[in-house]
Amino acid sequence: MKRQLLMHVVMAVLVAGLLTMVACSKPKVADPGTMNQGQTGETDAQRAARLEAERAARLEAERINAQQLEDQQQAQIIEAKSRFLNHNILFDFDSAELSDQAKDLLREKAYWLQANSSVTVMIEGHCDERGTTVYNLALGERRATTVRNYLVDLGISAQRLGTVSYGEEKPLDPAPTEAAYRINRRAQFVIR
Structure with missing residues (x-):
């Protein structure tokens, strides 16, 4: 459980670092070929990095939710067995x-x-x-x-x-x- 918590913290720091790096990078002179449709001023590389960070964060949130659900189910099983034996x-x-x-x-x-x-x-x-x-x-x-x-x-x-x-x-x-x-x-x- 401590190892999983450490992995969660490391993933959160990595995602935050990636987002900070992308947000704080020096603006480059935009090449019309690298602009993302000219709408947001975001390069294809920046967009890809942002989307990857969002995907990683979403996957991590889903994994955490699945783990919490599994923990709740396990607790219910243990409680039911305890009730069976102790009542x-x-x-x-x-x-x-x-x-x-x-x-x-x-x-x-x-x-x-x-x-x-x-x-x-x-x-x-x-x-x-x-x-x-x-x-x-x-x-x-x-x-x-x-x-x-x-x-x-x-x-x-x-x-x-x-x-x-x-x-x-x-x-x-x-x-x-x-x-x-x-x-x-x-x-x-x-x-x-």
């Missing part, structure tokens, strides 16, 4: 049912998966610390399976979606509070 599906206490908000988020995730058809994911089922280890492992598996089934219903190939349950073993927040319990009851996506 978890949350569940109510002792439940594997999807809320309306969870379904909306899963539709967004399905859209991202359709746009990135080579990606396969693991859906992790998690629980809060309440309940036995065995119960929470089973509940985490039901949550992951519910999410997987919903995505399959939205047209995502089942072969691209794996499931695993971690029960209460990997909390996002280990605090014994309702706020921590809420974010720990989740299905989380990991790209394989």
